Amino acid sequence: MSVRVPLSDTFVNGDVSFWYRAEGIPRPGAPLDGDTEADVAIVGAGYTGLWTAYYLAKARPDLRVVVLEREFAGYGASGRNGGWLTGDLAGTPERFARTHGPLAARTLQRAMFDSIDEVVAVAGAEGIDADIVKGGVMQVATNAAQDARLRALLAHDRAWGWTKDDLRLLTAAERESRIRVAGAVNAVWSPHCARIQPAKLVRGLLRAVRGLGVKVCERTPVTELAARKAVTPRGTVTARYVIRATEGFTADLKQYHRAWLPMNSSMIVTEPLPSSVWEAIGWNGDELLGDLAHYYMYAQRTADDRIAFGGRGKPYLYGSRVDDRGQTHNWTISALWELLTGMFPAVADHRVDHAWSGVLGVPRDWCSTVHVDHASGIGWAGGYTGHGVTTANLAGRTLRDLILGEDTELTALPWVGRRVRGWEPEPLRYLGVHTMYRLYRMADARENAGLRRTSALARIADTITGR
Template sequence: MPAPRTPGFVNGGVSFWYREPGLPEPGPRLDGDVRADVVIVGAGYTGLWTAYHLKRADPALRVVVLESEFAGFGASGRNGGWLSGELPGSPERYARTHGREAAVAFQRAMFATVDEVLATLDAEGIDADAVKGGQLGVARNPAQAARLARFVEESRAWGWGESDLRLLDPAEREGRLRVAGAVAAAWTPHCARVQPAKLARGLAGAVRRLGVEVYERTPVTAIRPSRGRTAAAALTPYGTAWGDAVLRTTEGFTARLPGLRREWLPMNSSMIVTEPLPAEVWDEIGWAGRELLGDAAHYYMYAQRTADDRIAFGGRGRPYLYGSRVDDRGRTAAWTVDALWSLLTGMFPAVAAYRADHAWSGVLGVPRDWCATVGLDRATGLGWAGGYTGNGVSTTNLAARTLRDLVLGRDTELTALPWTGRRVRRWEPEPLRWLGVHSMYTLYRRADAQEAAGSGRTSPLARLADLITGH
């Protein structure tokens, strides 16, 4: 059934998060060559946080940020607003190269990052509608419930104590949030809701106040390593930015840079938001704690209750465009809007009497082994951070503080984390990666359907999907 839409329904337009504050007027573009200590390519969360922490650590540094559109145009202005303490990848894979203790240290650093971001927002006076209500993960059939219980049990080996993650009894589950068909739930306090565009705009303002030069409407066409006495460089149509370090923080847009089309796969994620919901709906649903909501499906969803009492609800739509193309204007296919609405109203039947008010999409960066990475090659002057696989709102801050320490030559607990300097093989050439990604999500959808029909155990189709893509 088609999703009912408000008369003012918007499809695309970057994202709903810009409806209230409005799209920012892009700042000046680069006008000629510039020489800096650090050049940052990309003004999303990673680039902005990196500029912020570098200037706070050493105000004398000349830091230049180059952005093709405006700060927060990409995933930083379109995501689900989950400031989460989850790892950006598999702890087992990080432990495989650096040991279990290093993976546990990484997890504890992620927990601390949630509070680090909230403290910085307070210190800088950035109003991003932040509420630390934790995260609720629900299961809606026996197979999902078994998987959720297994995840909680296995997490104990990776730094999650009882106070960090626990299963809820039915009474507490219903007291927090009433999801139709829920049979189990787990809760962690290590998550906060934010309004993504307000966070991006606030960070952009903070770095400018610190003296960072942010050049917008300045697409980088290539990044070159240092050669002999020649510094590393970021090339644009309007001039070249030279730096002792050039840091690539382009996440889902990385594939646009020459030679990097297969580095990280640009994975699409889509969202819808309801019109504001009245008090009687919230009385039926609950959600007074403003928890972030996810589920234990393979083709998973994510949601938040917004500051103006809407439900922002996301999931995978058209997951990948052939050739790593990026549809950067955010327009979402009608069938994706309808599918998200069907899932939303299935979880919250009381919402079915209301309408969708906005739909949008964005891309996130996925490395071949689904684990994020950060690093700096001193021989070339080139650094990077990204591949957050959908956990970037908080992880960008930890990556930025790690890049700060690497640039400044510091040997710290952050630079010792197991994602530092991590390299993985590239994605396969086309058509193999298109076939692999679309096969994976087709199998996940069918696995969810099997489990919903009452199989009681994780579908073999999901295991096959994991095997195909290394998820």
């Protein structure tokens, strides 16, 4: 490691994620037990798959719904993410407006805001204790270039219909009263974000889905998707609809290998921090925290008084491979610790208790999609670009309406039916992604050194991958 990272006596690297430590890694349930017929087969038991199953079972209890999962429910990004139930779009309003107009893009944004409250409401109704607190999100600028981007972000969102109730600039006193970040020069705050404990949410949702009679088959990898069937080593599920809900693991399916790029994101979590640290940094409102760097970070104060802190690390593995049960490179742990202690010097005398990684799905145009082809019965949702905790709920409700053949406000949203070309073959996508993030790191370094505007290197990086 380039920076010495103090590790706790119980430090774990990988083992899926820290979120499973309290209750242990789940024991997978029964696999598929032979050829099966269903009305709907869903591939992937993360948020997207489970929300889709949940809303279908609530709307039509008579439907035979089968969920197929390679490992255990919540093994992927649903059990490893940063715990941000955020209203941010998985994409840009400009790109959605290009095909459906500005009003449709604004409607999609409002649907994202509403989805936060929908998740909170369902968790309450189903008795899912996922440490949910809707404390909003604070985004901080720590240099002049970031401040310029923060002000541009505020103006951009105002132009797309965000009011002062949706996003506002904080005064210096307000910023300090929320979270005291070393070197902060400005910040904005939005109420449209809630903290969650990701694994508690996905496991609670699994219990609710099974309670509704949905059959969830774990330890059942799907090797092929075709019209009205999902093929596994344990049998074939034949169904009127087959829904791909595989997000960052989509590249493992041969015919979809270049559909979504599996982007790696990594996290560390501290040991529980004493009251002296919290007195130094504040953070008493359970806000989520992000910044305006190109190589950005995201963080939460956990329910047991730790800081869970994430960023990109090493963003992509050659050939669209995915990590080994969350194992994280030492370089990444070091980089995250350096960034964390730079923002919160009071944490430097404490230790890291866990590090892990996971993959998220990135389409070529960086915009999420949801679709059902009634002719073949194949549907999908995903490409959430890191905003999947909330977007997956909206996707589940939208897939429900599409599968049931209903014309609703959800099926009219501009991400429905969106199609985009696949990623380039190797080695082009590896070179492109790693060049992009190398340029972002260089741009951040220049801006931290005093450049007062966004570095041209970051604009080149955006151009390379079409962000």
